[in-house]
Amino acid sequence: MRYRTGIDIGSTCSKTAVLDENGSVILRFIQPTGWSSVDTAEEIRSKLEQNGISNENSGIVATGYGRISVPFADRCVTEITCHAKGACHIFHADDLLVIDIGGQDTKLISVQDGCVKDFVMNDKCSAGTGRFLEVMSNTLAVKPEELCEMASKGGGVSISSMCTVFAESEVISLIGRGESRENIAFAVVDSIVKKVASQASRIQTVNTKVCLTGGLCDFDFLLERISEELGTDVISVPEARYAGAIGAALCAK
Amino acid sequence: MRDLPEQFSQFGEARQQGFMKVKKVKEAGGKVAGIFCTFTPVEILDAAGFTAVSLCGMSGETIPAAEAHLPKNLCPLIKSSYGFAVSDKCPYTYFSDLIVAESTCDGKKKMYELLDKIRPTYVLHLPQGLAGDALEKWKNELIRFIAFLEDRFDVKITEEALRKAARERNEERKSRLALMELQKLTPPPAKGYDLYKALEGSGFVFESSQRINQLNDLRESIEAAYRDGQGKVKASDRRILVTGCPIGGVLNKTVKLIEENGGVVTCFENCSGIKAAYQMVNAEADDIVGAIAERYLGIGCSVMTPNDIRIDHLKKLVEEYKIDGVVEIDLQCCTPYNVESFTVKNEMKKLSIPYIQIETDYSESDSGQLSTRLEAFLETI
Numbered sequence: 001m002r003y004r005t006g007i008d009i010g011s012t013c014s015k016t017a018v019l020d021e022n023g024s025v026i027l028r029f030i031q032p033t034g035w036s037s038v039d040t041a042e043e044i045r046s047k048l049e050q051n052g053i054s055n056e057n058s059g060i061v062a063t064g065y066g067r068i069s070v071p072f073a074d075r076c077v078t079e080i081t082c083h084a085k086g087a088c089h090i091f092h093a094d095d096l097l098v099i100d101i102g103g104q105d106t107k108l109i110s111v112q113d114g115c116v117k118d119f120v121m122n123d124k125c126s127a128g129t130g131r132f133l134e135v136m137s138n139t140l141a142v143k144p145e146e147l148c149e150m151a152s153k154g155g156g157v158s159i160s161s162m163c164t165v166f167a168e169s170e171v172i173s174l175i176g177r178g179e180s181r182e183n184i185a186f187a188v189v190d191s192i193v194k195k196v197a198s199q200a201s202r203i204q205t206v207n208t209k210v211c212l213t214g215g216l217c218d219f220d221f222l223l224e225r226i227s228e229e230l231g232t233d234v235i236s237v238p239e240a241r242y243a244g245a246i247g248a249a250l251c252a253k
Numbered sequence: 254m255r256d257l258p259e260q261f262s263q264f265g266e267a268r269q270q271g272f273m274k275v276k277k278v279k280e281a282g283g284k285v286a287g288i289f290c291t292f293t294p295v296e297i298l299d300a301a302g303f304t305a306v307s308l309c310g311m312s313g314e315t316i317p318a319a320e321a322h323l324p325k326n327l328c329p330l331i332k333s334s335y336g337f338a339v340s341d342k343c344p345y346t347y348f349s350d351l352i353v354a355e356s357t358c359d360g361k362k363k364m365y366e367l368l369d370k371i372r373p374t375y376v377l378h379l380p381q382g383l384a385g386d387a388l389e390k391w392k393n394e395l396i397r398f399i400a401f402l403e404d405r406f407d408v409k410i411t412e413e414a415l416r417k418a419a420r421e422r423n424e425e426r427k428s429r430l431a432l433m434e435l436q437k438l439t440p441p442p443a444k445g446y447d448l449y450k451a452l453e454g455s456g457f458v459f460e461s462s463q464r465i466n467q468l469n470d471l472r473e474s475i476e477a478a479y480r481d482g483q484g485k486v487k488a489s490d491r492r493i494l495v496t497g498c499p500i501g502g503v504l505n506k507t508v509k510l511i512e513e514n515g516g517v518v519t520c521f522e523n524c525s526g527i528k529a530a531y532q533m534v535n536a537e538a539d540d541i542v543g544a545i546a547e548r549y550l551g552i553g554c555s556v557m558t559p560n561d562i563r564i565d566h567l568k569k570l571v572e573e574y575k576i577d578g579v580v581e582i583d584l585q586c587c588t589p590y591n592v593e594s595f596t597v598k599n600e601m602k603k604l605s606i607p608y609i610q611i612e613t614d615y616s617e618s619d620s621g622q623l624s625t626r627l628e629a630f631l632e633t634i
Contacts, residue, residue: 080629
């Protein structure tokens with residue numbers, strides 16, 4: 001049996017997926033990247049070996065911001081290409097608009113006939129990324145998933161600043177004003193949604209399915225709000241957090 | 254004079270040797286003019302017996318010094334240039350008898366007012382387009398400049414000297430152009446990075462015929478190596494055109510990255526590239542000052558409105574150089590180029606040419622994201 005393995009070293013989490021010859025996912029696991037992507041890559045290698053996967057019987061492709069820290073990978077492919085391929089595989093489509101909210105980047109990728117047609121990505125600013133949600137969750141002393149849950153019960157407040165650092169001080173002043181946590185949580189989610197919508201306006205798409213990949217893919221309220229803002233149903237599945245890794249595996253030989 | 258900034262040691266031998274040469278020029282009683290821009294009518298400086306040298310700031314090292322006077326959200330090129338002057342770190346600024354500048358973008362215009370307090374700076378008022386009597390005004394501006402130089406430095410700028418300078422500068426432009434046009438070959442014979450460095454270095458060779466000879470020699474040696482199968486580029490590399498702002502300060506995190514990931518910069522449309530070389534002065538025109546004015550006013554820089562010249566030229570280059578993708582590199586806070594990028598994007602879309610715009614500065618803080626974007630762009634071509 002010849003396998004294909006994709007390793008997605010993200011800024012927050014590292015995802016690994018192994019495909020068999022039929023393209024079915026036979027093994028997948030996720031772990032925090034921690035401070036050293038080299039150590040993480042080493043851990044992944046031993047986990048793969050425990051499951052009988054190695055360079056001997058598998059092509060291995062690395063992606064994500066730590067892609068160059070995986071010495072045993074055959075090659076590196078950027079997460080843009082990998083998320084596009086992975087999303088097509090997961091959602092059984094060749095034409096897609098992929099929204100990937102990652103730890104430090106938010107990307108929108110327009111896919112036509114299975115190929116990346118155009119993409120937009122935030123520059124060095126972390127507005128609208130997973131990191132933004134994480135910082136705000138810390139400020140509100142909840143977990144990111146709890147923040148999303150709380151947000152569904154709030155409303156009526158907005159954060160005007162897109163910058164994570166300034167938005168945090170805005171949140172602190174909202175707390176000081178005695179605003180409810182639910183309303184502040186709503187404002188945090190709303191600001192991510194607005195950022196995604198503004199990026200979406202910069203990318204050309206033709207009536208395609210829209211899907212969400214990355215670590216926030218099972219945050220129902222976020223999906224609901226993005227769907228509302230874009231005026232179209234945004235689909236996702238829990239497996240979509242592996243889109244980058246699955247896409248990388250599909251790039252392997 | 255204090256220590257030289259670290260980056261100068263990487264600027265190639267020509268630039269370093271330039272420091273010594275410019276010192277010799279001064280010791281022999283010569284005059285030095287510091288310039289910033291492709292719009293500077295160097296023929297007039299040549300005819301006045303000046304040695305013109307570029308002061309364009311390309312290192313982030315002097316930006317903190319500049320930020321003592323200038324706002325944070327300003328183009329890094331402007332800050333770097335001013336920082337060199339204000340911190341006394343640039344030998345060329347130090348040796349300049351006069352700085353010659355133009356009213357191009359807002360940031361530069363206002364920076365020149367401050368620069369004048371450090372070194373005498375003469376600002377030529379450049380019209381912001383071709384409409385109406387723009388050419389007449391620009392020509393009068395050049396006449397005023399000639400009178401200023403004659404009066405201030407006690408020189409005579411003759412028509413003959415202007416024609417001679419125009420002929421020499423034309424010849425130099427043709428040499429630069431011929432060197433860049435080698436890249437039309439499939440695959441191109443040289444890495445864009447190497448070519449850019451060579452063109453940049455030639456600006457620091459101050460003797461006209463020597464400069465031209467060096468450019469021609471380089472072209473011949475590249476051609477010969479290519480004929481012997483010693484080309485530097487793989488046939489599979491994607492042919493990339495680079496356009497936008499001056500990129501001397503961001504070369505490593507843009508051009509180098511493109512060329513390490515399956516691309517080859519086949520054409521530089523920017524200031525140091527084809528933009529500055531493809532238009533000639535009609536040296537035989539009856540009105541030589543008018544001919545010089547016409548040549549410079551026709552430069553397709555985004556400070557001009559409308560700027561059809563750039564767009565039309567880009568379309569031509571994309572075809573002539575068989576371009577696979579266009580990368581627009583704009584400097585942070587450069588309003589004219591960043592706004593105009595939307596037009597460039599749309600025009601490239603009409604030609605079905607993949608296009609990406611990146612906005613960056615002289616720091617390393619965005620190099621991770623930049624590499625993902627540029628690599629992904631190359632993967633999509």
